[in-house]
Amino acid sequence: MIFRRALQREFAHSAAAVFVALFAILLTTVLIRMLGDAAGGKVPSDAVLALIGFGALARLPVVLSLTLFIAVLMSLSRGYKDSEMVVWFASGVPLTAWIRPVLRFALPLVAVVAAATLFLSPWAERMSIEYRDRLESRDDSSRIAPGVFRESTSAQRVFFVETGAGEDGKVRNVFVSSEEGGRQGVIVSAEGSIIVDEDGDRYVVLDKGRRYEGTPGTAEYRVLEFDTYSVLIEPRAAVAQALRTRAMPTAELVDRPDGRKLGELLARIGMPVAALLLALMAIPLSFVNPRAGRTNNLIVALLTYLVYSNAISVCQAWVNRGRLSFELGLLLPHLVVALLLAVMFYRRLAVSPFWRARA
DSSP states (O other), X not given: OHHHHHHXXXXXXXHHHHHHHHHHHHHHHHHHHHHHHHHTTSSOGGGHHHHHHHHHHHTHHHHHHHHHHHHHHHHHHHHHHTTHHHHHHHTTOOGGGGHHHHHHHHHHHHHHHHHIIIIIHHHHHHHHHHHHHHHHTSXXXXXXXXXXXXXXXXXXXXXXXXXXXXXXXXXXXXXXXXXXXXXXXXXXXXXXXXXXXXXXOEXXXXXXXXXXXXXXXXXXXXXXXXXEEXXXXXXXXXXXXXXXXXXXXXXXXXXXXXXXXXXXXXXXXXXXXXXXXXXXXXXXXTOOXXXXXXXXXXXXXXXXXXXXXXXXXXXXXXXXXXXXXXXXXXXXXXXXXXXXXXHXXXXXXXXXGGGSOOO
């Protein structure tokens, strides 16, 4: 049927454009945060790209849900704006006839949202945590970046290297400040490198430098000049972080449920259900006056999504604290939205009886 084919094509084109825009915004947001962490020394610069990927995958269900909602809304509101909807209504196509094409377009995306929410997002969160654990287990030498003051993991040393390693594997103009037993030590060296001995131990070897050691506020300082100064690097043992409920596999949430796990399970189940209901809600929300713009509709749609999403989060928090049963918390926000959806369809049909199907 021409009606359905035209709608499917319109939905697909709108969804592609909206997804590209939203995903670009997501990547930009994650990139800015990761670059800030890298500049502050919280994350090594070589780990930014991987963490951006994990962060984007973890938030993919939200992007897909918004893509579905906005794509349906924009497509139908454009039909009102260009008076195409009037033609369809005059041809005897009722407003309720849009439900089936919207469902045909939405159900595959809802299935993708469900798979991403139940499996992909927890996996991405787990991989991000494990990757950060491996970064934390790296020794201090791997955390040094040229031109940046870096604090050691034990917060007892500060490193600075003016020039990175060249072809000879040596860095230039090294500065190391340390504090042990109340005594301040400063090492300056013209160059340095990292070597590994036969036993696999790693050493920082500094050449042609000085070491200043003493107690701040006193004149008791000792100056030591050296041609070669070696420091053993002790590898840090990896300390695994506690796995957050957001990163737990869905099967684990079901097998060993408690308050927090049930709350997380509620949020995961609620995401695809919300995506489906929002796609249907876009049908009555899409009405616009042909003489007016579509900005108001988009603002109302975004506010609707925010209120709906926050309602699910509130129910999740109440289930976490035991103030609400899992069953009621799972059903309550969706039942309210479903009821609101029925009222919106009824009012839209009641206002314009001509939009009902002809007898």
